[in-house]
Amino acid sequence: MAKKNDTAYANADFIPDAQSYPPRWTAEAEAFRERLTGEGRARLDLPYGDGERHAFDLFLPDGKPEGCVVFVHGGYWRAFDRKTWSHLAAGPRARGWAVAMPSYTLAPGARIGDITQEIAQAVTVIAEQVSGPLVLTGHSAGGHLVARMACRDVPLPAPVEARLRRVVPISPLSDLRPLIETTMNDDLRIDEDEALRESPMLHDQRRDVPVTVWVGGAERPAFLDQAEWLAEAWTGTELHVAPDRHHFDVIADLETPDSPLTRALLS
Template identity: 55%
Template sequence: MLYHVTDWDDAYANGAHIPQAEGFVPRWQDAAARFRKAHPPEPLGRGHLFRPAGRARGLMVFVHGGYWMAFDPGTWSHLAAGALGQDWAVAMPAYTLAPQARIAQMTCEVALAVAEAAGRVDGPVALTGHSAGGHLAARMICNDGTLPDAVAARVTACVPISPLADLRPLLRTAKNATLRLDGSEAMAESPALLSPRPGIPVTTWVGGMERPEFIRQARLLADMWAGLGAPTDCVIDPGRHHFDVIEGLERADSPLMERVLVSR
């Protein structure tokens, strides 16, 4: 069967295709606030750094999504639970949202936050993020100097969740009135069109009930980077949609956390 997108706005619309979608954000915000009360974070610029009770085994970085236009780390604090449960510290960087910033600036801001967090926490670094945050997590390991070499050398895994790996389709959406992408920036900021740093295991993770474009994008990144020599996998999580595919980050023993905190 031919795959042919005719409505690009609908192709990248998530909430419209998820039952009771309006309830997720309030639940996230409530869970995040309760988590911060139990686990007060250190400031990381405008973001957060959570530490385990004892010495940290390493650093997990989670970059939030929201189409580069919405949310901040305070909505997602509870997603640090799984890594903290394995005695890893968790950094949740903040970045300036569109239209105040372009995506290239966001990439630089996240890279600076990752480097700062890595300077505070010893050991391996695991990168993950969701949706637009999955894009930014993948950008961190592109072989273009985004991360300092010393930090990149510590990265043991990158797990972009429901990532936007090729930004060119977004040029066709109404969202681009806010994102202000042009063809040059879309190509320069698309991980699927860039080369990964060698030797870092990459698992793209996407819900089986997500919009077809998100499944295609997750497969695309894994396939493109596999062709450039990276160790990659694409996991399609059955029954999960765009809003609940991240829930495995809350559990220390989930299959998703196994991929994020894999030992290299």
């Protein structure tokens, strides 16, 4: 039975030809991995924990890395993995940055709080692979997860925290309470207590870590609200609304080294 917030958070229903995006992403990601593997610039399936999905791919630039961008994928914590998004490393990599993409356990196999701790562990292990500053970004549920890394209640080792240069949540879910009244919550199992614990906008941000919230101007009103709520909750946070971008193409600019989104990551 449908629940009252299903339509508000149903992205694909409001994007023309939405079904064509996942196979296109997968094909572009596979081609990118093959090219980088052939060039000796891809390190694939690196473990960060003991779980089946506790692994990340690392894409290296042509020279010594300036630092590392960590991209966390979306899919409402229930879908996709790192292999769908490899091509989005192209923009930062062309600007001299390494890019790491972790997978994580999907709901209902893990609660959102557990996934948050997995990403904290992934960031910690990734930091051991590449020296220099760390930039965290992610899309949708991944935007939520990198925003959680910017919250003071999420433990990161002090040396890792000191290397955080910027966090850029893209179309993030910053308040989980509305998701309680969605059908997808049959898998997510969010209750009021977990919503309070895992909503970034309800936590203090880490000091001295700049945050830029990015969202598409053509996204569902609920996602525009979620982005605005986070920007309003965290003092000094920038909000950028990308004109005409919807939830599925707002991340496309990560493929381009001099796009506004890539520049925002690495500024």
